[in-house]
Amino acid sequence: MDFDPVLLARLQFAFTIIFHIIFPSFTIGLSAYIATLGVLWLRTGEERHQLLMRFWVKIFAVSFAMGVVSGIVLSYQFGTNWSRFSVATGNILGPLLGYEVLTAFFLEATFLGILLFGFSRVPRWLYVLSAIVVAVGTMLSSFWILAANSWMQTPAGHEWRDGVAFPLDWFQIVFNPSFPYRFAHMLNAAYLTAGFVVIAVGARYVLGGKHMAEGRTMLRMGIGLAAILAPLQLVIGDQHGLNTLKHQPIKVAAMEAHWDGSKPADFHIFAWPDEKNGTNHFELSIPKGASLILTHHLNGLVPGLLSVPEADRPPVKVVFFAFRIMLAIGFFMIGSALLGAFFWWRGTLFDHDWYLRMMAQTWWLGFVAVVAGWVVTESGRQPWVVYGIMRTADATSPVPGATIAGTLALFIVAYGIAFSFGIFYINRLIARGPDALKPKDEPGGISQIASTRDAGQGIV
Amino acid sequence: MRRDDEGFVMEWYLPLIWAGVIGTAVAMYVIMDGFDLGIGILFPFAKDETERDQMMRSIAPFWDGNETWLVLGGAGLFVAFPRAYAVIMPAFYVPVIVMLVALVFRGVAFEFRIVSHSKKGWSLAFIIGSTLATFAQGVILGGLIQGIKVENGAYAGGPFDWATPFGLLCGLSLIAGYGLLGATWLVMKTEGPVAVRARQQSKILLIAVLVFMAAVSLYTPLLQERIAERWFSLPNFYYLWPVPVITALTAFFCWRWIGQGRDAPPFLAAIALFMLGYLGLVISSFPYLVPPTLTIWDTAGAPSSQIFMLIGTLVLLPFVLGYIVLVYWLFRGKVREGESYH
Ligand code: HDD
Ligand code: HEM
Ligand code: HEM
Numbered sequence: 085m086d087f088d089p090v091l092l093a094r095l096q097f098a099f100t101i102i103f104h105i106i107f108p109s110f111t112i113g114l115s116a117y118i119a120t121l122g123v124l125w126l127r128t129g130e131e132r133h134q135l136l137m138r139f140w141v142k143i144f145a146v147s148f149a150m151g152v153v154s155g156i157v158l159s160y161q162f163g164t165n166w167s168r169f170s171v172a173t174g175n176i177l178g179p180l181l182g183y184e185v186l187t188a189f190f191l192e193a194t195f196l197g198i199l200l201f202g203f204s205r206v207p208r209w210l211y212v213l214s215a216i217v218v219a220v221g222t223m224l225s226s227f228w229i230l231a232a233n234s235w236m237q238t239p240a241g242h243e244w245r246d247g248v249a250f251p252l253d254w255f256q257i258v259f260n261p262s263f264p265y266r267f268a269h270m271l272n273a274a275y276l277t278a279g280f281v282v283i284a285v286g287a288r289y290v291l292g293g294k295h296m297a298e299g300r301t302m303l304r305m306g307i308g309l310a311a312i313l314a315p316l317q318l319v320i321g322d323q324h325g326l327n328t329l330k331h332q333p334i335k336v337a338a339m340e341a342h343w344d345g346s347k348p349a350d351f352h353i354f355a356w357p358d359e360k361n362g363t364n365h366f367e368l369s370i371p372k373g374a375s376l377i378l379t380h381h382l383n384g385l386v387p388g389l390l391s392v393p394e395a396d397r398p399p400v401k402v403v404f405f406a407f408r409i410m411l412a413i414g415f416f417m418i419g420s421a422l423l424g425a426f427f428w429w430r431g432t433l434f435d436h437d438w439y440l441r442m443m444a445q446t447w448w449l450g451f452v453a454v455v456a457g458w459v460v461t462e463s464g465r466q467p468w469v470v471y472g473i474m475r476t477a478d479a480t481s482p483v484p485g486a487t488i489a490g491t492l493a494l495f496i497v498a499y500g501i502a503f504s505f506g507i508f509y510i511n512r513l514i515a516r517g518p519d520a521l522k523p524k525d526e527p528g529g530i531s532q533i534a535s536t537r538d539a540g541q542g543i544v
Numbered sequence: 545m546r547r548d549d550e551g552f553v554m555e556w557y558l559p560l561i562w563a564g565v566i567g568t569a570v571a572m573y574v575i576m577d578g579f580d581l582g583i584g585i586l587f588p589f590a591k592d593e594t595e596r597d598q599m600m601r602s603i604a605p606f607w608d609g610n611e612t613w614l615v616l617g618g619a620g621l622f623v624a625f626p627r628a629y630a631v632i633m634p635a636f637y638v639p640v641i642v643m644l645v646a647l648v649f650r651g652v653a654f655e656f657r658i659v660s661h662s663k664k665g666w667s668l669a670f671i672i673g674s675t676l677a678t679f680a681q682g683v684i685l686g687g688l689i690q691g692i693k694v695e696n697g698a699y700a701g702g703p704f705d706w707a708t709p710f711g712l713l714c715g716l717s718l719i720a721g722y723g724l725l726g727a728t729w730l731v732m733k734t735e736g737p738v739a740v741r742a743r744q745q746s747k748i749l750l751i752a753v754l755v756f757m758a759a760v761s762l763y764t765p766l767l768q769e770r771i772a773e774r775w776f777s778l779p780n781f782y783y784l785w786p787v788p789v790i791t792a793l794t795a796f797f798c799w800r801w802i803g804q805g806r807d808a809p810p811f812l813a814a815i816a817l818f819m820l821g822y823l824g825l826v827i828s829s830f831p832y833l834v835p836p837t838l839t840i841w842d843t844a845g846a847p848s849s850q851i852f853m854l855i856g857t858l859v860l861l862p863f864v865l866g867y868i869v870l871v872y873w874l875f876r877g878k879v880r881e882g883e884s885y886h
Contacts, residue, residue: 145655146656159618160633167634168698170629171626178849182616182623182853187856189612189616191864193609194608251846251848481637482699482700495641502648
């Protein structure tokens, strides 16, 4: 059988990284929430905050483990699947990943040990400090990996010699033109993702009449956060799009399915892009809408897809629909969070059953939006792996297609198993709720661990 | 000094320094993840899940940090020797991916075992994952010693070149080696029946490790003339003969300390044994990173990238080591019989 190694390598990479990003986008946000609860607990001394913190730490532990193991896979895939890319960009991307390991991964992994196992062993302040350190670690990790990814989108600060990139100015490399936007947008996305999970769980508890105090706290904290961050995400996203228009106009054309650059661009609410004939079917559009968003003029012109040869166009359908999925979720988040804030202001946040029932179903929204956003960014960059400089087809490893197909199947099976159990266990932890952590339900658990502190001193 | 000379000095010393940094990261990985992978290798011999809880409790706060050294090793290779990274990874495509998938299963097993009703299934995943990951690492090591087929700076062999008797021998050796690290770790960190059993296992595994070390040491010079020459030509032999002698002495003391009922010394001796074996491999291969064609200088990245990263490493690594020590200190002491880990 004939396998196309480039396609398979891309499928494998897309599969493993999409699997990976699901967990960081949750853990970045959740670690910040846990740290916040920790600080509240230190300041108020209330049991509610302590219980909530430890409850979310348990869920955090499960998702963090899956984030770590799937991330390790990625860091090796640069070499296994993209060895020619590694040679060409190693001088730039290597140090960025290296700094990620040294500033972020060790920090997260080490202090996670205290967060998971130190509750009855270390003083309160050190426990809460560990939560803060883990949250900062996840932020640093995003900083470096997004610098790396943004450099591939909008390369700067380097020169190419004989097909290899050499660094000239590290500041320009890290703070390349698209980096600030991507970093802000992604971090905010992670906080929103975790926020909506917290909201959904809180709504579930309040509806079910279980863990009421904790459920209400979660709902209030989540709604308060989302009411600020969801509109903010629209603003950042808009700026991000304008930046992309400047540096990757063809990606924007694909996002809007805009073919003919000599006419103002419509905003298509729906369309079926026809890549063969360079046009759309079944358009439902706001005339000149995209021109207004992108140029702030009704008759402003932006480049169309037809302005470059077919070989230089990204897959339009994928980019177009993924972008619309993200937008739809973004606007839903804004609407629902503002509505919740309004209810809260009226003092009726817990009284509208329909609202709580709806919010209890929203836990998955952030994840889908994040994946859709990344698909826009990465597929929109095609056919380049380093925009405008190196094509994806020139980035592969000398590995036969059949080998990649075999290992891809292995990944799908392995991740499928790990993921199903992970989701199942997280659900079970949520169903048990924070009450399960109250001391009376844990006979001897804590005291037993505490007792080891006095045993066998002096051994590393 | 003229500018050209300066450039030459940088291009000569930087790769050497980086080889040292990566060598250290790999050594840290082998010791630290070695003992926790070893726990997985010893898991099948525990009496029941309660004992397994105790074994796991002894490594649970540390394993994630331990595994991060593997990421540092990979990233370090990518930073300093991108051309070696780009040859080694495709050459060992299958064992690398098998190792990664195995690490996935053993990694999630830590958390899943706590929350699942029946621990048996995830114990099995932990056993298979740990053993398979270890075996794959040994196979990769063996493949590296044997050499990689390179043309025009790219990997030119087939997908299964690593599957040789020597590679498989190295895989088994590493299982015994990590097993020994794990067993001596349990001797140091646990009490009760688990510790007693670990002490017996340490003795058996020590013998196994010595047999494997001898086999690999004899096999390697036969395999490659270059390696035979490195060890047995004069004057090298005068400098190198202490290596096997010190190894034998270390093994002897390890055995005695196990027998005398000491707690920490056997673990330290097992680490020393590992480091000596590692030193032997370095002596055999240096200065090749991709034997027998590419040296550390052939595969080095841009000096400016190496310097940029070296500065970061020198500043950050002391902090990293500092908080790693903090966590090991916070969780010092023995894990009691019947103690679980949530
Ligand atoms: C530092 C690098 C980096 C980072 C942070 C990301 N990617 Fe990426 N991505 C690549 C580096 C890359 C790559 C190596 O450059 C690929 C492989 C083939 C390609 O064109 O780009 C790629 C391809 C690629 C594809 C396939 C696109 C196609 O072939 O049409 C998808 C769907 C994603 N990525 C998704 C993601 C997601 C969900 C990410 C969020 C974590 C992500 N990428 C971050
Ligand atoms: C190609 C891209 C990527 C690679 C190679 C990569 C690599 C890794 C690795 C090796 C780990 C495990 C670290 C450990 O041992 O603790 C990890 C975890 C993590 N990654 Fe990624 N990653 C990528 C994309 C991203 C992106 C885009 C983000 C965020 C915006 C991200 C955020 C994180 C975070 C926060 C963790 C910590 C573990 C967790 O939260 O689950 N990564 N990544
Ligand atoms: C509501 C309005 C939103 C707008 C206008 C918007 C805009 C954009 C644009 C233009 C891009 C592509 C950037 C590029 O590569 O050129 C993007 C990417 C992305 N979006 Fe959004 N977005 C919105 C909402 C959201 C929401 C709600 C989430 C998740 C919770 C999200 C997550 C992402 C992610 C993860 C990416 C990829 C990373 C990046 O390039 O920043 N977005 N967004």
